[in-house]
Amino acid sequence: MDVPAPPTRPARARATLLSLAQAAGVSISTVSRALRGDARISPATRRRIDALAAEAGYAPNALARTLLGGRSGLIGLVLGPMQNPFYPALLEELVAQAAERGLRLLLLHAGEGSMDDRTAQALLQYQVDGCLVTSAALPSRIAAICAGNDVPLVMINRVAREHGAAVCCDNAEGGARLADFLLAGGHRRFAVVGGNADTSTSLDRERGFVERLAARGVALACRFDGGATREGGWAAGERIAAMPPGERPDAVFAVGDGLAMGLIDALRAGAVPVGASVEGEGVEAAGAVSVVGFDGVAAALRPPYALTTIVQPLRAVVRRGLDLLLARMEDPAAPDELVTLRGTLHVGRSARLPAGAATGASHGDAGRETG
Amino acid sequence: MDVPAPPTRPARARATLLSLAQAAGVSISTVSRALRGDARISPATRRRIDALAAEAGYAPNALARTLLGGRSGLIGLVLGPMQNPFYPALLEELVAQAAERGLRLLLLHAGEGSMDDRTAQALLQYQVDGCLVTSAALPSRIAAICAGNDVPLVMINRVAREHGAAVCCDNAEGGARLADFLLAGGHRRFAVVGGNADTSTSLDRERGFVERLAARGVALACRFDGGATREGGWAAGERIAAMPPGERPDAVFAVGDGLAMGLIDALRAGAVPVGASVEGEGVEAAGAVSVVGFDGVAAALRPPYALTTIVQPLRAVVRRGLDLLLARMEDPAAPDELVTLRGTLHVGRSARLPAGAATGASHGDAGRETG
DNA sequence: GAATTTTGTTCAAACCTTTGCACAAGGAAA
DNA sequence: TTTCCTTGTGCAAAGGTTTGAACAAAATTC
Known part of the structure; x- marks a missing residue:
């Protein structure tokens, strides 16, 4: 009567705190603390867990972490028209510096066209910590959503028309x-x-x-x-x-x-x-x-x-742009600020x-x- | 003795299923089902909840949804050297088509430089459903991580050196x-x-x-x-x-x-x-x-x-690239496939x-x- | 009027991580 | 021996969503 379940692809599930805890014979919280370097975990335990994690290729689930109420580490990105050779250069610099700061870029838009609603909603759905706009024509939907949901918004290479923080060259x-x-x-x-x-x-x-x-x-x-x-x-x-x-x-x-x-x-x-x-x-x-x-x-x-x-x-422009964004993530009530950098x-x-x-x-x- | 807590910025928290449920006087699951269009919810209730959600600007938390074991809707993106004018064009098309399919792009890398470990780890941390590479020189870390974790990888505008799916022009x-x-x-x-x-x-x-x-x-x-x-x-x-x-x-x-x-x-x-x-x-x-x-x-x-x-x-190249990726998300065991499109x-x-x-x-x- | 179906809603578990608090064991001081 | 502190670990809750199963109430059938 009972047909055995079909042999589903083994595909060992990705390592989690739970799987590591079972392998190490300790509790989930011990594993979490060991990996985060908490001083309360004994060196012996930590070494054992570190080895296990490395072997399993464990990477903490950023989504679950975000759910706890912390930062998502995601920055929404709206890119300007890519025919202007300045934007590709800006993009490369931005990607590099964002990575240095441990931020990930969620690419929402590139080019001139307009944005559909679903894309704008992604800002909220993915709990971005902030939004960066290099586009000359700021999509109004993005601006509205950011303003209405305490998502800091920083513009690069353009000044704010009405409000918001911005960094640009003089x-x-x-x-x-x-x-x-x-x-x-x-x-x-x-x-x-x-x-x-x-x-x-x-x-x-x-x-x-x-x-x-x-x-x-x-x-x-x-x-x-x-x-x-x-x-x-x-x-x-x-x-x-x-x-x-x-x-x-x-x-x-x-x-x-x-x-x-x-x-x-x-x-x-x-x-x-x-x-x-x-x-x-x-x-x-x-x-x-x-x-x-x-x-x-x-x-x-x-x-x-x-x-x-x-x-x-360029490096300074991007650096200050990220500075502004991070400052507003710390304190969403920070006043609008316009940084002007002198070129050479x-x-x-x-x-x-x-x-x-x-x-x-x-x-x-x-x-x-x-x- | 008891100093009243300082008036923390009111900043009404973002709407959640719970807040909507309380406002509507129903349970969380009812709200969830109403918003997803489940037939079991009465029209009256649904209308009431829809109105409430619209008013509150509710957007479901994609992170929590992903945690349930479904798709994250995120695609990791590795971009090639942006000096080549083909890549900016490819980027714009890709962003547009990904949005059409409800996929979001997590920008991992752009340009020639190498990738640090943390960035490569982001693939796992953010639970990307797949990875798209347009770079001529595929970062080996990315390839290794994708291969070791059942993350489908598709290359655009280059053929796979050893394995993987790819789409390119003939x-x-x-x-x-x-x-x-x-x-x-x-x-x-x-x-x-x-x-x-x-x-x-x-x-x-x-x-x-x-x-x-x-x-x-x-x-x-x-x-x-x-x-x-x-x-x-x-x-x-x-x-x-x-x-x-x-x-x-x-x-x-x-x-x-x-x-x-x-x-x-x-x-x-x-x-x-x-x-x-x-x-x-x-x-x-x-x-x-x-x-x-x-x-x-x-x-x-x-x-x-x-x-x-x-x-x-270009449109077809991108379309087929996303097709390949989605197919591999459905069935990770799909064999390597190389699609060649003839140009004009x-x-x-x-x-x-x-x-x-x-x-x-x-x-x-x-x-x-x-x- | 009782048995049954339909309709609408709620409960509870699961996903993975972080963290305040409790707890146990061992050593040192009284 | 008791008390207290230190050290190492575990428990449980929280975060937002989805979903199978249970449940109550109303509508239908005999």
């Missing part, structure tokens, strides 16, 4: 510094290639640049819309290359490195010399156009671009140098805090 | 198809710009290309090492541009779109015309070099590159056309399965 100051550099280089006709019109980051950079020019009595000769992609930079470069040399700007600020690289490609394809890079060593070609960017993406710093740009202190002017060969300056040096206090 | 076939296209275009001198020497993907593409050429009695004129970055493509392009026109190859296969774009930039900067794009509309400049790539990254398909390339069926030849303007062919068309069965 965009306006960087723009101004580039204006100074170009002015010192003796440039006369300035152009800007703008980014997304709805990101504070782009707007601040452009504003800082234009206002510094204005303060020196110089007006912008022309302006292009780049839309934050490399292609946008190329399109602007084509138009610049097509201008008669007399009207052509001799200095162009592209508000992101991706834009700047596309721009340089187009100028070169149009046989327009860029910065000091054609004749080399400071002797520049006649009619050369200087190009400067912003972000300090690795690919832009190296040849063939050797871009003069403001290098964002990296002098490459894409822009004519001021008299007497040397290529390759970096100026400015990297990561000095001003917020 | 790289060799794509390389061969490009060779055919270039041969039909009447090219004579062929070059290859190779990628990472240790990724099966790059090697297969190159092999497919070279073998097809050989089968037609043509040998490679020269070969460059690109190292999978845009800069590598640029370097190869500079060397090609510097060759005397007689020795210069008239067709170059860059094994990735990033390489191809860098290559084109360098050729243009060196005033070497590329494909049919200079004179436009099929009439090509004298001494033009045709460039073809592989991947079908959006930026490469559009102007200014208009690259002729093999477009990976996208004819742009970066390579001379065979007589009578039209630009912009796509040839080949997108995503036809062969594995």
